[in-house]
Amino acid sequence: MVKAMVRLALNWLEDETFFSICSRQHVYLCSIDSAATSEWLFGTTKKYVHDFNYNLGALNKLTTHWGTPESIINEHTIAPFFFSFQSKKNVLAAKEALLGPRLGSLKYRLGLLTNRFGAEHPLKACIACMVCDRIRVGVAYWHLSHQYPGVTICPVHGLYLRESTKNRQWSGQFEWLLPEEEDLLPVPRVETTATTRKVLEDLVDAIIGLSSFGCQRVFDPSAVNAVYRTALAQYGERRSGQEAAASALWLHISGLQAYQPFSCMPRSPDEAVTFLRGLVRSPRGHVHPLKHLTLITWLFGSVAAFIKLHDQIVNSYTPSKKVSPGLVSPVNRVKEINSSSDEIFKAARRPKILKKDIRAAILLRLSQGQSKYSLCEDFGITISTINKLMRSEPSVANAWKEKTISNEKFKRRSIWENTVKTFSKDSAKQIRCRLPAVYVWLYRNDREWLTSRLRGLPNGRIGNHSAVDWSKRDLHLLEALKSTADNLLKSHELPLKKKQIYLALPRLVSALQKRQAYGLTRSFLQEITTSVQKGSGSASAGGSTEAIQSS
Template identity: 20%
Template sequence: MNDKLYPDELVCSLIARKVHYLGKKGYKRTLHSMFGSPHVQNKYDLPSRLEDLSHATNLEVDELLYNHTLYPYYYSFLTDKQRENLTRSMIKGAGTGRSPNQYAGLTRSLIRSNTQLFLCPLCMKEDINSVGEPYWHRAHQLPGVLVCYKHNVMLHSCCPTCKSAIGFTTINEICITPAFCASGHNLTLTVQNHDENLFIVAVESYTLLRGIISDNTIIQQKYLQALRNKGHINKLRTSVIDHHFLMEQFFERFSPEFLRVIHVDIPQSDNKQSWFRKILRNQYTKNMHPIYHLLMMVFLSNTIASFLNISIEKDFNAGRWPCLNVACNFYREKVINRVIQEKREGNVKPLGVFECPYCGFTYSRVGPDKKRDDIYKIHHILKTGDLWDKKWEEIIKIAKGVKHLIRELKVSGTYILKKLRDNNLTHLLGGHEDFTKAQEVVRERFTIFLRDHKSTSRTELAQINRRDYWWLRNYDREWLEQILTNNELVLKKRKLFLEITRKNPKATRTELSEINDVVYRWLWRNDYDWLQNHLPPSRRSGKRLRHLE
């Protein structure tokens, strides 16, 4: 026999071949010669004492780690500390505290490691032809992998004819890769796979096994970027991820039945602790089982390689930003060279805080900046500073109303209003122009207008109702943004619903509500009249649907 490791061969497979060659009594001798001790308990996936093995096999420790264990697969998504511990316990073994499986988080994971070894009948044939004997491959032992990534045939963990077991996972019981089962059935019998997703999971698991991910620090940011690119953002609640919608899409890609087949727990969208939601949160992204990452990456980007190619948009353009204090000598000049960026929990969009080093005027803006002019936008004023305050004191004495103040101070109408209220200067509102009243009138007029133009784009709205649109944009921008994004959300949900009715032309009301419960309920609450007009005629009086509200 050959006592070298074959390509992609598991460490335990070499031991099994040696023991087989020497006979049962050779077991302890083999362990002693390979690990320097006859009492080594090694797992097939993450064996330890590789330093000893390295001496015995004349292979570098790294080569053993990366080419003959599942180390690169599990290593991908661990924290730095876990990586360090896992590496040490695999190289040194005894005396490092915990076992490699514990360090890799496998003992706590809901994803169970395989308890039996798998083989591919076609790889087995190839091995016999190329090296003269079959052996256990790493790529066939990954969780959730049921087919060969190379041949797309079902892997065997038992005899396909009589179902008797063919290989075990502890060293004591492990046997060489058999060509026949105990009853003499031929194990090279192949069963073709017809599930595309099973094949994808096998191929992508092998990608992880080859160690494609070394730097895992930006994975969470890439998830958020991918979500941003795909528009999976709930605009109604200022860019919080719409988990219900996202999960619906995920199940269209990987159905619950499929997840059951590959032994992955089915996530619930309202459970914040489910893997599907945790994986997107920064504090959990590392320390999640690789199969979860694999599914998420394939869902968002089709392959892991293309996911890793996603480039993260810079959140704020340019390396310098302008002071936006009209009273400052550096007004609109790029004198700020530092942005304090705040990631907000659950929020996809970043918030930048900018402070002028000369006048202290401090403002924030929600990123990412898209157009060049975005750098002149203010989301909130956090601090005005002495210069601006002085200008305010002067201007307030001669103020001719809100419009005048906005023009002179170059801040939003909302901010001026707040400032006037805070300083008990509301009489200024009624002076030249009654701002609040005007605001009320325009808001109401625009709301009615919007009701009749639900499917009109923003640009068209601005053209058709130029007067109100621009008034709101200048003096009441936050309200305008809010109502327009609401409008866009309605459109999105309507489109989804029409899609459902198109695909299910014969469905009853109840069936439609069950197909996409989330969209249905949303429309029921927010767009009742439209929904009623687009539902099939009710069979009963409609009372039975009330419970959905």
């Protein structure tokens, strides 16, 4: 009886996703609807998602032969693809979220909401794989290797993958489903050069390789940064070198924009400069893995070559905090100033009674702010004698203190200003990291001056909403929408349906969620979905966006 119950849960197929086995289970159970299957699987009928499979800790006990929740995450979901460039702490937190009853802010913490690649991961299938699966196991199912973001080509058959119209943001309710030809979008009609095809294939291999690596361990952020900088050193370290590297990168990826989710890739060498700087600056989280893989496949050809260099640095080199050869470290300069102006007086001398002329000379030089240790050297006395003398002359002590602080301000201000001139492109945070001791001293003793200088430095933010040219994005999206509408009007009439447009241009949905942006695109979308050409009751097939605008 127990064995019969265990057989209620199906077994894994090769390269199968968790969503796929649940969908096959849905068919096997002959459930009335998707909610019934969700209740059987997790004990709840709440809405689910197909990409980040959560609530795994509540899986039906009849599915124990599927493996532990962690093995399901590592071997049957796309989650490990996002782990490699995260900290161990973030990976553990992500796995805990996938075990629990809600995702929370997981997509934000993994960098999906801030990197323009999109947080939606449509189901994808290869027509040839579907045919082979039906012959081999009797049913077509969702392959894990197809579902990773950025995988556009089947790694087995070399065919372009087709996206499903089901379980999309605009398609209605969630469903447990298996791939069917009628649910798949046609392959985009794009003229692909041999060079772009090779880039896409290299990215597919890199994505799958990175996913395997993410199941084992994570990269060291400092080592990643060091590998990038070492590889890019061939272009030079000055601004001209950065621009040359960015131009070469742009030529490498210029054909990717026609494919999802690479439509956000740089469209000019200037945008490539910003893209590149975001990867080679100080290590930070919330960077989409596809950004890293774009750079890795360009510089190293494969993830394996990158991992080899990364491990060499981790095993034999700790990224140094020293500055480039030929430049004097500002921190060392502070130490030199302190050691030269306040050199420790090691020779022990006994306190003595001072003659009036010597006492007067010492008091004069103290009032001018001269170092105590230099006075000890010049007059052969101890620090104790000078301290007693200053206590007996409060006015001199106050003058010495004010003069000393003034001198120190001048020295540290000079160091700060010289460093800002040397590293003119650095943000306030980067300058602060170069001069931690100077920054702390100025913050405590000269805060007003420091604050005024910090306001004049770059804020260091690249991306998010600080440097986004929304007008430019609007024009790019409008151009894509016009092209899509032209293709649809070859076989449809005005007004077009929004669902038709969303099917043909999936990124339009996520873009329009930014309600304050894309004014031109919204107006044109409204026009082609509600209006018809003047002079006729409807537009005939074969119309164009130019005709729409002229009307």
